[in-house]
Amino acid sequence: MPFVGKPAPDFEMLSTxxxxxLEETVKLSDYRGKWLVxxxxxxxxxxxxxxxxxxxxxxxxxxxxxDCEVLGCSTDSxxxxxxxxxxxxxxxGLGSLDYPLAADFTKEVARKYDxxxxxxxxxxxxxxIIDPEGILRYQVVHDMDIGRSVDETLRVLEALQAGGLCPxxxxxxxxxxxxxx
Numbered sequence: 001m002p003f004v005g006k007p008a009p010d011f012e013m014l015s016t017x018x019x020x021x022l023e024e025t026v027k028l029s030d031y032r033g034k035w036l037v038x039x040x041x042x043x044x045x046x047x048x049x050x051x052x053x054x055x056x057x058x059x060x061x062x063x064x065x066x067d068c069e070v071l072g073c074s075t076d077s078x079x080x081x082x083x084x085x086x087x088x089x090x091x092x093g094l095g096s097l098d099y100p101l102a103a104d105f106t107k108e109v110a111r112k113y114d115x116x117x118x119x120x121x122x123x124x125x126x127x128x129i130i131d132p133e134g135i136l137r138y139q140v141v142h143d144m145d146i147g148r149s150v151d152e153t154l155r156v157l158e159a160l161q162a163g164g165l166c167p168x169x170x171x172x173x174x175x176x177x178x179x180x181x
Contacts, residue, residue, distance in 0.1 A: 001114045008038075008128065008136040009112035013102040014078040015071075016085060022078045026071060026102050028134060035068035035161070036130040037153060040104075040115050040123035042144045044076045044084040050094055052125070053101075055150045060098050066157055067132075070099045075110055075123055078103035115141055129157055 002009055010028050017024040028036075039056075041049040056063075056070050063070050074081075081101040087093020102109075104123070110116035115126035125142035137160050142148055159166040164176035 002112070002128065002136050002139060004136050004139060006136060007134050008130045009109070011102075011104075011109040011112070013073070013104055013109060015100040015102045016078065016081050016097070017100045019082060019085070022082060026100055028130070031069055031071075031130065032134060033132050035066065035132060035157060037063060037068060037070045037127065037157065038073065038130060039071070039125070039127040039148070040073050040110060040113065041125060042122040043074055044080045045087075045092060048145065048147045049074075050089075050092070052147050052150075053094060053097070054089075055147075057098055059150050059154065062154055063157070066154075066161065068157055071102055072099065073102040073104050073109065073123070075104050075107050075116070075121055077105050117144075127153065129153075129160060131160070 008028060012025050012027040014022060015024055015026040017026060041052060053072055060070060081103055085094045085097050089095045104110050107116050107121060110123040113126055115124045117124060124144060125148060127140050127148055128136055129138035131137050138156050158172040159170055162176060167177050
C-alpha cells in the first residue's frame with residue numbers, strides 16, 4: 001500500500017509510447033528527476049474516463065511547464081489502449097494523445113497502489129503525484145463514477161512545488177503561511 005511521504009511503489013508496464021510496436025515500457029525510474037502525475041482509470045471505451053484523459057491532454061503543457069510528466073493507466077491491454085487512441089472522438093475514442101497510457105494487464109501495479117477492485121479487475125480513479133526523487137507526495141482515490149479535476153491536480157502540484165505551508169484554498173501566487181516562532 002502506498003503512503004504519502006514514502007517511496008512510490010515501483011512499476012514497469014507496457015505502454016503506448018511507441019504506437020507502432022507497443023513494446024516500449026514505462027518505469028517509475030523513467031521519471032526520476034521530474035514530477036509525475038500518475039493516474040488510474042477504470043477502463044477503455046467507457047464514459048467518464050475519456051473526459052479525464054482528454055482534459056489532462058488539453059492541459060498537458062501546463063504540467064510540462066511545471067517539470068511534470070503525466071501517465072495514465074488502466075488494467076486494459078496495451079492493444080485496447082491503441083484501439084481506443086486510434087478511434088475518433090466522435091465514436092467514443094480518444095483520438096490523438098500526447099502522453100502515454102500504461103497497461104497494467106496483470107493488475108500488479110493497481111494492487112501496489114491499492115486501487116484495484118478485485119471483483120471487477122478494474123482500478124478505481126486513483127491519482128498520485130510523485131516527486132523527482134520518487135517520493136509519493138499526494139494521493140486521492142475517487143469512486144468510478146466521479147471524474148477528477150485537472151485544476152485541482154495542477155493546484156496541488158504547484159502547492160507541493162511551492163515548498164512551504166499552503167493554507168486551505170491556496171492558489172499559485174498567494175502567500176504561504178509562516179510558522180510562529
